[in-house]
Amino acid sequence: MPTPSMEDYIEQIFILIESKGYARVSDIAEALSVHPSSVTKMVQKLDKDDYLVYEKYRGLVLTPKGKKIGKRLVDRHHLLEQFLKIIGVDEENIYKDVEGIEHHLSWNSIDRIGDLVQYFQANPSRVQALNKLQLENDDE
Numbered sequence: 001m002p003t004p005s006m007e008d009y010i011e012q013i014f015i016l017i018e019s020k021g022y023a024r025v026s027d028i029a030e031a032l033s034v035h036p037s038s039v040t041k042m043v044q045k046l047d048k049d050d051y052l053v054y055e056k057y058r059g060l061v062l063t064p065k066g067k068k069i070g071k072r073l074v075d076r077h078h079l080l081e082q083f084l085k086i087i088g089v090d091e092e093n094i095y096k097d098v099e100g101i102e103h104h105l106s107w108n109s110i111d112r113i114g115d116l117v118q119y120f121q122a123n124p125s126r127v128q129a130l131n132k133l134q135l136e137n138d139d140e
């Protein structure tokens with residue numbers, strides 16, 4: 001299993017390749033606000049662990065294993081954003097909070113949160129009932 005830091009890299013590399021078609025060390029460094037030398041070091045580790053193939057002058061490509069986990073990490077991020085939104089968390093807190101919790105939940109918890117999101121989405125009156133309760137609590 002990748003560490004939280006490795007997950008951040010794989011997730012960003014996946015997003016970059018999806019959106020631009022490639023992921024350069026400088027782009028990864030910018031996206032994660034880290035020094036390019038840290039990126040090079042991590043990319044070498046990810047290569048060694050078979051998540052990607054890195055060639056200094058040709059860039060990097062995700063292996064099937066890297067792609068599979070990358071997609072899973074991006075989906076997880078998206079699910080947690082939906083979850084926080086549904087439970088009424090303010091928009092400005094959502095991204096940072098997801099970045100803070102996403103690596104620290106078991107896939108078991110992620111799957112159950114997925115059920116909950118599905119439960120709410122299947123019936124908007126449930127979301128309205130929750131919002132009503134929140135307004136009442138805010139009044140106290």
Ligand SMILES: [Mn+2]
Nearest residue numbers: 011077099102
């Ligand atoms: Mn994320």
